[in-house]
Amino acid sequence: MFSLTEKEVQAQIEAFAQFGATPDGGITRLLYTEEWLAAQQFLQQRLASIGMSTRFDEVGNLFGRIEGTKYPAETILSGSHMDTVVNGGKLDGQFGIIAAYLAMEQLIKTYGPPLRSLEVISMAEEEGSRFPFNFFGSKNLFGAVKQQEIADLTDIQGVTFEEAMTTAGFQLKASAQPARSDIQAFLELHIEQGKILETEEKTIGIVTSIVGQKCYTIVLKGEANHAGTTPMSYRKDALVAFSTICVEATAKAKLLGDPLVLTFGQVIPKPNVTNVVAGEVHFTMDCRHTDEATLNRFTTEIEKDMKKTAQAMGLMIDIQLRTDEAPVQMDAACVALLQKSAEKLQLPSRLMHSGAGHDAEIIAKFVPTAMLFVPSIGGISHNPAEATALKDLMAGIETLATALYELAYIE
Template identity: 60%
Template sequence: MDNIFRKAIEDTLPWLSTFGADPSGGITRLLYSPQWLETQQQFRQRMADDGLETRFDAVGNLFARLPGTRYPDEVILSGSHIDSVVNGGNLDGQFGALAAWLAIRWLKETYGPPLRSLEMVAMAEEEGSRFPHVFWGSKNIMGEANPADVRDISDAQGIGFVEAMHACGFTLPVAALPARKDIKAFVELHIEQGRVLETHQQAIGVVHAIVGQRRYTVTLSGESNHAGSTPMSYRRDTVHAFSRICSESVAKARAEGDPLVLTFGKVEPQPNTVNVVPGKTLFTIDCRHTDALALQQFTERLEVDMRQICQQENVDIDIDLWMDEAPVPMDAALVAQLTTLCKSENLNYRVMHSGAGHDAQIFAPHVPTCMIFIPSIGGISHNPAERTHMTDLAEGVKTLALMLYQLAYKEL
């Protein structure tokens, strides 16, 4: 079976990766771009040639359906997003969509029609790389998208979201699309985008939760002054205050331990010149954890500690918590079923959490959802160097196919 999926991947992944191929390497396939549209159209044609029923929804999500014989109105859905970051790799997102197609094609050829309908989805967008909006594809499927949120936004070239949408033949809905009620389960295959599986030399990750995230923009205000004539004791140095905040916070995060992670990803000191004490510094904080209470408690302690440090350094502080996303657990029954499957097939697996966000987190509050991870070489993603060994790619498609078989071909 592994050889069958390996050959299928070798025949299709290079083909799919030609659409939106970046001249400098990797893929640039942004929402409602010509490259995005060509990908969806070509993908649709290939799946139609396989005898699947294909369609676009109102916003450009692509579906390919294998109708069920006994419960046609009960859908087992699998797939991922088809868009990419700028100059990204050829696995993030699109391999999950490709894997769903290959798995359904194999099931059709091997077992014929399922009891429940099987659908593959290549979701229009997840990354937010072109427009300042994320999960546009999955949010529309689950009734969470608000057209007003995108009506007046534009990309970096000033092209409006609605304009780009129209150019691809789609029209912004007047109101939010209703959530689909026919989906009985959603299974997403994705590369890990980390090094846990590779480090432990394991091929499959059974995801039990997607981390919650809290993101901050923090502004420190002190006083810009002459670097030579301002004594150390007189200074209101915001970079020094930031350095204390960063160092002490990271130490606290390390003491807290896994699965908590903390990142200071952006720092902008002003005036940012060699001979002036920096009177203003803006920085960001990204903190993630699988437990909502632990995330809240840790970040609230950080806020208190930051204010104390700034008081000691005679620096003012403004803390803007602009993202507060709760962790999203996967469906316990599906996680148990997938774990049992991995055991019965003697797969080298581990149960783990996802430190990155995925479309599965939009589905999970509405329908039973689970995720399958496969390793990322070196943990590299969002990069043309993004790679996964072919044996692991094939193992992932096989695991997905066996899971879809249980959900669609067996009485529940």
């Protein structure tokens, strides 16, 4: 369909991977860091070089735009997020951005300017890796972030969210920016981050829904004491309490079964030394399901169980819900368009839900939205080993371009 080559796609991926590159081939590019800002500025230059007008919004979302010739006020948007997890891979987030501008570049070369405006977006943040706040970039598109929500947030070094933002040259205003009303559709291309497509030998996954997600930060407080002189019956061991909570909650999750998933992630025992009973444990819990009622029932039950365990062991517990996103359905017309596009290219595809959170779930609450996946080798993601075959990356870009053509070039 287009002149784009696998070599060009690989070159673009490697060009962006230099920003925040880690020694083992991964990327650490956290919101508002020097690496993040350099990557956004590099992208801005790249977008300008293919004839796009560019701009940053107040929080650092970057846009590249080709104005429509007949319906300039109607915008077709595509892209993803520029930030990464700590030591993540080269595709999560940034491939969706690269794919969007490559697809649009090929469309413009082949068909000339579109009837409706085409716009690439590189969202400032999605992962929540530096500060405990997810989807900051996409939420700001629609004025869905209030200043007080980030006022007390700090990173692991004690830098406040607002200080980091200001240092990078951005600032969230006291009154939220007005929600955009010109976006007619949003399409996000992403690696699957799972093994379904690879296992079933499908090239394209078309997302029908994104799971709901509840993320907690939890602190257990017991009593630090000498490991040798404190009898077992006298202990208020926060680490043992955590272990009990982890085992019992995981067993309940397995009993309920798919598509529910439960993960205990970051675990920080204090004082975290060999000869002291752990007096405090900070940990996270992540729970996801495609049905909102089931997700709410299960997490409510687990919260009660954690409190009972803490009480029985003589500990205090503080449970903070930091992310509470309901399951989101993709737009039926956009889903059908992606199906049609894959069929036109004779690519094997399947409908599926996304078990990972994406910016699309925020945007879908405001405008017609859909996602497409390409396979992840071994299902590996958030890892330097993250990879997708170049032929599958190309297929994803071609499918995206085919759908964008229908949206932006057809009356």
